[in-house]
Amino acid sequence: MSGLQLQDLTKRFGSVNAVASVNLSVPQGTFVCLLGPSGCGKTTLLRMIAGLEEPTEGAIVLDNKDMTGVPTHQRDFGMVFQSLALFPHLNVGENIAYPLRIRGVDKAEQKRRVEELLELVRLPGLADRPVAKLSGGQRQRVAIARALALRPKLFLLDEPLSALDAKLREAMQVELRQLQQSLGITTIVVTHDQREAMTMADLVVVMGEGRIRQAASPIQVYRKPSDAFVADFIGMTNLLPLKGNGDLLGRSFPSLGMAVGPRGGHLSVRPEDIRLVSPDQGTLTGTVTFVRDLGGTIETFVDVEGTSIVAVTTPRERTPYVAGDNVGIHLPVESCVVLKG
Numbered sequence: 001m002s003g004l005q006l007q008d009l010t011k012r013f014g015s016v017n018a019v020a021s022v023n024l025s026v027p028q029g030t031f032v033c034l035l036g037p038s039g040c041g042k043t044t045l046l047r048m049i050a051g052l053e054e055p056t057e058g059a060i061v062l063d064n065k066d067m068t069g070v071p072t073h074q075r076d077f078g079m080v081f082q083s084l085a086l087f088p089h090l091n092v093g094e095n096i097a098y099p100l101r102i103r104g105v106d107k108a109e110q111k112r113r114v115e116e117l118l119e120l121v122r123l124p125g126l127a128d129r130p131v132a133k134l135s136g137g138q139r140q141r142v143a144i145a146r147a148l149a150l151r152p153k154l155f156l157l158d159e160p161l162s163a164l165d166a167k168l169r170e171a172m173q174v175e176l177r178q179l180q181q182s183l184g185i186t187t188i189v190v191t192h193d194q195r196e197a198m199t200m201a202d203l204v205v206v207m208g209e210g211r212i213r214q215a216a217s218p219i220q221v222y223r224k225p226s227d228a229f230v231a232d233f234i235g236m237t238n239l240l241p242l243k244g245n246g247d248l249l250g251r252s253f254p255s256l257g258m259a260v261g262p263r264g265g266h267l268s269v270r271p272e273d274i275r276l277v278s279p280d281q282g283t284l285t286g287t288v289t290f291v292r293d294l295g296g297t298i299e300t301f302v303d304v305e306g307t308s309i310v311a312v313t314t315p316r317e318r319t320p321y322v323a324g325d326n327v328g329i330h331l332p333v334e335s336c337v338v339l340k341g
């Protein structure tokens, strides 16, 4: 099978299990985002794939070839780090040509390839510009062009956009995705930003404590999170405590109790799926505690038996409630996810 396979990949630093038995199959041409909170092992996993960190156990297979013991420079990947690591004393063209020069590619071919890469990252004609005179977004593109200079099979990026301001970062996410799609190159990006992952990825890999908690398409991870950790990490959600006997915030729902099992768990409901209705029509009832009107959306916080539930609506749907209002909360069955634990 072409593509990348991670087989039981494990990295221990002393007693710390940084990456614990990771299994993942990445078809050729897939855009993967490794997503998770700080310290969950994303960078260590990426560094093992790059050959910068030796696995304690397990194997890395690329296009049916075991790469595990292969030295970094023979792995055929391009990498972009958060720091970018551009050479400040070289101009744009020299930075991009650097890997070609090291491989002994002749001067004319270097020049041709640099021009092609500058076109690709939308910086045509900037080869002679000193790196110091570039904007943050332009530097980013130079680092990407340099990483792609040798036409690698695998493109690896560690928090590549985190130094950019929010607007530029969003624009670069779209650019990076479009670039990846036009090249069809298998790409793995480390990020702790779930919006970034949802924007770019075909496959979102949510990690927690060194393990994969869920690996699925962005919409699946959002709509069908595998556990409360994933539901909470991906976007905003309401995690409502659900007891094994079907008790949900003082109301009884025996069928939910059956679904969650005797030990109980949570019901995950996205704020945009909740409808606020009159108190007698709700699945639950509560009291509005706070309304955040953000212009485009309105967040209404409702206290139900001591648990705060947030509903998101648009101004077109209705006029805002005010704190102290009594409201009903309608939980649509089809968009509620029962989570054990």
Ligand SMILES: Nc1ncnc2c1ncn2[C@@H]1O[C@H](COP(=O)(O)OP(=O)(O)OP(=O)(O)O)[C@@H](O)[C@H]1O
Binding pocket: 013, 016, 017, 018, 036, 037, 038, 039, 040, 041, 042, 043, 044, 045, 192
């Ligand atoms: N060289 C090392 N020596 C010892 N422990 C390490 C080393 N590198 C990473 N760790 C530990 O391994 C765990 C995973 O770290 P890693 O950097 O992979 O996480 P991360 O998800 O990338 O976090 P962040 O988003 O903060 O970069 C952490 O507990 C970290 O302290």
